[in-house]
Amino acid sequence: MDEQARVREIYQRLQRESANWEPTSLSYFKGEPFKALIAAMLSAQTREEQTTAAANRLFALADNPFDMLKLIDEQIYEAIQNVQYAEPKVGYVRDIAERVAANGGKVPETVEELVEYRGVGWKVAVLTLAVGYGRTEDITVDVHVARIGKRLGLVNPATKQPPKVNEELKRILPRDMWPHWNALMVQFGRNVCLPTYPRCPKCPLNDLCPKIGVDRVSTR
Ligand code: SF4
Structure with a gap:
């Protein structure tokens, strides 16, 4: 062969x-770039079921960048505290929400732009594009x-x-x-x-x- x-x-x-x-859980955020980006960032060093639970708790409080910016850090921390490195990730959530809000609510569609965000490396960027936008160049x-x-x-x-x-x-x-x-x-x-x-x-x-x-x- x-x-x-x-x-x-x-x-x-x-x-x-x-x-x-079992299907992979990030597929729950298929076609929703902002949620896919936040969930992909939260997933770093964290088991999938914990990531999904944390992301869903956070999205129950705010499911778009504008509402997320209204949350205080303690609310974000409480929602995501079971993921690894929850404290720095509170800052990453806020930074992502600020940048996406400043971009009119639109998550960038290139790896190069996404890796400029705090807490977003190559893997998170590629995962976001795949789940959020169905982009599969990588x-x-x-x-x-x-x-x-x-x-x-x-x-x-x-x-x-x-x-x-x-x-x-x-x-x-x-x-x-x-x-x-x-x-x-x-x-x-x-x-x-x-x-x-x-x-x-x-x-x-x-x-x-x-x-x-x-x-x-x-x-x-
Ligand atoms: S379990 Fe992994 S290493 Fe073993 S045969 Fe299958 S693919 Fe290969």
Whole structure:
């Protein structure tokens, strides 16, 4: 099987399997750029269910930048206190709301503009564009995308920076896969290709995967 056929087979098998897995929660903010931006920023270093709960508490108080600016810091903190680095993130929420309000309520549509915002790095910017605007010129790279890409031999094991992982993946994955790759890897990484003990014996990709860097596997 050549590499393009292997990639296509990986994708098709995972798409079939994904019907059995929980969807990723940021998809709840699909088509809502401001909410997607705030939720993506809150998600840094934080588990998805905590991010969603915090974002929903915050959006129950204010779901647009103008109303969010009327909140006091204590209200924001109380809503998001269960995310990692909640204190600096209160400042990021305020900064994002101020900048978006100053832009007439419109979230920028480029990575270059978004990374100028406090608390917004490349990954948050790409995720915001994908969820909020359906823009998929890049693949959102998180720990699941990077880890699984390396195990599958799609990404160089030495590559560390998310933008570089994105470039390597875009060279090998056909364009139609880019919009779905992050969510697929997040679901797969939570259910099968786990960080420390991947479930290789039960993995639908077992025969397609070189298991690069995998030392120990789960027998469950
Ligand atoms: S075979 Fe193992 S390392 Fe490869 S994708 Fe499946 S779970 Fe991950």
